[in-house]
Amino acid sequence: MTQDTEINGTAVDELQTSFRGEIIRPHDAGYDDHRKVWNGSIDRRPAVIARCTGVADIRAALRLARSLGLLAAVRGGGHSFPGLSVCDDGMVIDLSLMKGIRVDPEARTARVQAGVLLGELDRETQEFGLAVPSGIVTHTGVAGLTLGGGIGWIMRKHGLTIDQLLSVDLVTADGELVRASEEHNADLFWGVRGGGGNFGIVTEFEFRLVPVGPQVMAGPVFWAMEDTPEVLRFYRDWLADCPDELMTAAIQRKAPALPIVPPGLVGKHVIAIVGCYAGSVDDGERVMRPLKEFGSPVLDLCRPKPFLEHQKMFDPSFPHGWSYYVRSCDVAGLSDDVIDIATEHGLRITSPVTSVAMWQLGGAVGRIADDATAFNGRQAGFTFNINGNSKTADGFDAERQWARDYWSALAPYHTGVYVNFLMEEGEERVRQAYGAAKYRRLKALKRKYDPTNFFRLNQNIKPD
Template identity: 85%
Template sequence: MAQGTVIDGGAVDELQTSFRGELVRPDDAGYDEHRKVWNGSIDRRPALIARCTGVADIRAAVRLARSQDLLVAVRGGGHSFPGLSVCDDGMLIDLGLMKGIRVDPEGRTARGQAGVLLGELDRETQEFGLAVPSGIVTHTGLAGLTLGGGIGWVMGKYGLTIDQLQSVDVVTANGELVRASEDQNADLFWGVRGGGGNFGIVTEFEFKLNPVGPYVMAGPVFWPMEDAPEVLRFYRDWIADCPDELMTIAVQRRAPALPIVPPDLVGKLVVAVVACYAGPVEDGERVVRPLKEFGSPVLDLCRPKPFLEHQRMFDPSFPRGWSYYIRSCDVASLDDDVIDIVVERGRRITSPVTSVALWQMGGAVGRIDDGATAFSGRQAGFTFNINGNSKTADGFDAERQWARDYWSALAPHHTSVYVNFLMEEGEERVRQAYGAGKYDRLKALKRKYDPTNFFTLNQNIKPG
């Protein structure tokens, strides 16, 4: 769709007669609020926002977009780092009103619609001491996280989010509703487990549930940044033979201004290891004791707590409306050369909201056959999430450059990359995220389900 193109008002009026949700145009009240996404550096203005309440609304919106040859963005939680869940001109198909969740505690399954956020699903499943492996920020959308793979606090024990996915309902590019599982449309089911939103709009997810909590041994332990060389070498050796129940993230940042952080520590450069033990608390206390006793921590917040509380821990560090930029890569190991780079680059953090998260991979994630899903990178040792952030546009350019420089310094050690941590980096980076063999298979799948590339605003796999 050419910039500035106006959608046929008559077609929109006709859609309105049967649309149960809300159609929002640029002159309507609430338009500016509804077009916003989590990343405040993204400022785009769709020509029409279709706030869908169910499958019928989604199919109708897809048909209108096709008839008008519109660019389409699809939004679940709106947490896309590069802002792919909103567009200039075109149509935004907003699934945020679709919040249905159904938990079967006896069958240990859960169904969630495409507008559900991670915290909303956790609240329902934790009522029964169960959980779906998911991410670490509760206002992330379930849909986007799942379709890219889903890494989080209990993946060492239970694998990725997609590893517990049993079926999906999908509206395809031609407006058809199909179900995909191991037994139905198995090729599509393979593709949506890591292939993102390339093949259609997933309207509902069905997951297997796993016992977690309701209490876990979890939380961060902080040391001064000058202790980072020793802390990171200890950390590497400590987790080398850790049980699957233990998942950790090493963090570099300036200590945040939160009530739990002593005032004299706020703003100082720190390195932290955040742990979560997905098993009995008493076992977790034993396993994390060496971490808590290493060196001279300046703050220890690792303790028994509700799993729901731990899941919310990072929320204050990633609120809606700040400016976010990310660079990411996987590395095979945390060897001395990688640690030296991490230490040197971490000392250059200036923004109070910039951070690096180094995710421990392995465990159950790596034991699943790599060819079973479209997700790639199961054999990665660690995943880097390098965030160059600012609260406003002021200073954002400098933070982006810091993130790029950190990522470039790690270039000799790059292996794969997690597709959910990509910005708009081009086709070759998308190919790298999947590897050549899977990328070719995904292209063939795209030709089958979306031959015109109707769903293009994603980490796009072109059909041609």
């Protein structure tokens, strides 16, 4: 096509002369590797991939994309469920080479570039017994996680990732580099804390660090899936007066084929309660004891361990290249009806890599004023993450339908949705993720910073 000839010709050659990073086109070695994203069900072929090393490269790539009228995808960790960090025929502005991390242990702050992954950040901060509240799979990108809010294992004690965000440096759609914080461009700072990549390309994040570990009491306790009603009712009561230090999730799946899982349990339907205590190990052991002693667990892996080890726990269940589909919703709590739905659909899991996570909210998350950030849903009780997954395309359609059916059964109890757990579900679902008032405010912000909707490969907030 004409556009492809133009992209592969003079304009890209001119960009390459001043570009410090790497320009990759379809005929170049490495193209297929660099167009791949975490979700193996996504197969898109960009016309050009601009692997940036810093702000100058990002601005140059933006200028080229705008001059050629190219659709642009922005890639940090490449970990979005719907694969929004890659596109067909357009440009991928790839930030994965931008790996700078600077920790100040005295000030308890960290400056983090946009290509950093969670595990890379954890490694640097845990050297000083510190952490940024972050997600649950270490090869997730810091950028995408943060811009959507950031839920993870220490959020009930220390808030969402955005609640420890001090500032960002951001390149706008017209190429201007701006700083956003409580003191500078406060409207933009409000928007990037939950509003995703709608307003520009964040090149660097500044975080406040919190003390965690290096040892924590953490891990899962498993029961047979048939015990789900009793387990979840006990779980609900046990959490009623739990301390902020305790963060948990209930997991439904088939027991994975991992060395730590007894061979006789592999493939059996199980429900697990996973905990992480963001305080002393002794206190954590005391708080977790009722969980470990309830009923007849089939496996107990809850123990003192390095925080870094716990952060990696889910990595084997979400590797690069498998096919992933998610439906998600917030609910007010685990009512008897919700528990009955979870029991019924959990027993219908067929894929060995399909799973459901019910993430406990509350604590510090709910004590931040709801209008303080663009993130919505601080008063929800749980976030359901319903994953219909398969290792290959075989069986993927059936897993997607299972996830949709589970989600639909929960529809009477939906109170909202976490934006980072959305697929490409349309404008109304994005509106639901923010609520009507915040959505109007975000649209006004979009008109100010990206009036042409250049940054639209995201959970998009249209400026019209």
